[in-house]
Amino acid sequence: MEERTEISSLGEFGLIDHLTRNNEIRNSSTVLSVGDDAAIIDHFGRQTVLSTDLLIEGIHFDLMYTPLKHLGYKSVVANISDIYAMNATPTQILLSIAISNKFSVEALDEFYSGVYFACEKYSVDLIGGDTTTSQRGFVISITAIGEVAPNSYVKRSGARVNDLICVSGDLGGAFLGLTILEREKKIFEQTGAQPDLENQAYIVGRLLKPEARKDVIEFFATHEIIPTSMMDISDGLSSELLHICKQSDVGCVLYEDKLPLNEDSKEFAYKLELDPTACALSGGEDYELLFTVAQGDYEKISANNGLSIIGYITEAAEGKNIITRGGNKHELVAQGWNHLK
């Protein structure tokens, strides 16, 4: 039998003490951490980058197939991915949670073990937060703080005509992972049958345990590449690229045959009679980096197998288009996940 400690037996402050007992400080800039009204971070002539996400049970995650440890890990990763997308380095996070009494201390420990695992992997410090109750469901709010050399950050608005459009890793995997988990959830609810994930470890892992592309930012630094614009892909490639085009006042051409797809993702998409290209364009939560670079960086980018050049930037008047494998031109439309629909 699993042990169960009621949260009420610890009280709010006891719970906070409990949850932060293994909290480690890794950055010398962390002057004051959890345990006071606010946290203090020091700077050395660098700029501070801040990003925040609010995640709601039933909207952003389903606890039926999301292990709490993975949820903790992913919550941190998704948020610091926004910091990397600025070409910055995450250094600290603030984490708030609201929980109903359906959660035990052990369940929260699982969640926090994922949070701390991500903190360790990405060298960020958890420096504060808020812990409170919800009437129903689990609510997570994370604010990430990062640093960047003055004026070295990369915005969405800097793409210029003829820049190359590039993306890290491969696309659509997280969406396909979600598809299989949702399918098995429905089967379980209707028949009670145990989930059959068909050995789809790759795509399920893409959804449940994504990584932020710290390595890409380091590659840029090593090779003296400064992207002209950058975003992380949380809503889907088309949606994000349209943001870059809008904010940079430019158009774009994408090539379908250049979109990076993983073999497992592709095979599974065919099996479900889904178009892998559509999965790559519209599937969210891959947390890859979408960026543009000047043509002069072509050699450096193409020497890295983990990066793909998928198109180029045009004048705004030329529109936003994708050239299919068959050579046809289609307008690029955003079908990203719109939570507000």
Add this chain to the structure above:
Amino acid sequence: MEERTEISSLGEFGLIDHLTRNNEIRNSSTVLSVGDDAAIIDHFGRQTVLSTDLLIEGIHFDLMYTPLKHLGYKSVVANISDIYAMNATPTQILLSIAISNKFSVEALDEFYSGVYFACEKYSVDLIGGDTTTSQRGFVISITAIGEVAPNSYVKRSGARVNDLICVSGDLGGAFLGLTILEREKKIFEQTGAQPDLENQAYIVGRLLKPEARKDVIEFFATHEIIPTSMMDISDGLSSELLHICKQSDVGCVLYEDKLPLNEDSKEFAYKLELDPTACALSGGEDYELLFTVAQGDYEKISANNGLSIIGYITEAAEGKNIITRGGNKHELVAQGWNHLK
């Protein structure tokens, strides 16, 4: 008839554009604000202070008697109060909300008008956030960022034996305001009778439109006072003072007759047969500052009518006590609002 625009008619990004269309930048340190993956703030050899709050409908606020504009105002004030409690100056906030489709754009405009009103009053910039859906209820997450000269921040752990215990303003008002609003809500639910707030504008205002004590921090700066410890009072005086004692490893003596009470609060407490002292000790959400100073600052503090000296710090072994009007000594107990009970 009131106009009603469905949120779905704007879409997520349209909604964000709409909600931030009047967002003003007031600090030269705000380099990049709403509209990218993260926000950039600049520093000038100063330290950055960060604090975050998560507020859940039905737990932290009741929309039945909380106008949305007041809720927006209070959400900001409660969060930046934590920055002042570090002896720091708030400069930016990040604001995330999750909403269900029961809210109209007009309702959110009301909420944001309160947010922007607080931003203007306290000279802070809203620099980012996240906007998403909830299945039910309104969720608010605010992160405040502030600055302070290096090592000038004031923690909870610095109180020393013989220090004076001080508090700003008066206490218990917000609790009494909550009491009358909860009473009238019950009467309305049972009988449909319109609320009778008995002209209790003061206490209702203390609950619905609290202020953060910026003026006290400015007073400290002008008079070269550096408190030895400080907190803001969100959970109640006893609860907060016990935190200071625990973290500073000291004891304390409070005097009942020194506790600052407003005349309206006192009269209304008597009317409800509540003990005003209990309201002052245990009532939360007054957002006054509780702090300790060295004895040498006695003259400076007592010259300010808005500050009260309510006791002094003792050795830890002497315990935490209150001396009643009748001269009896009682142990101080925390009866603050424990949301997790």
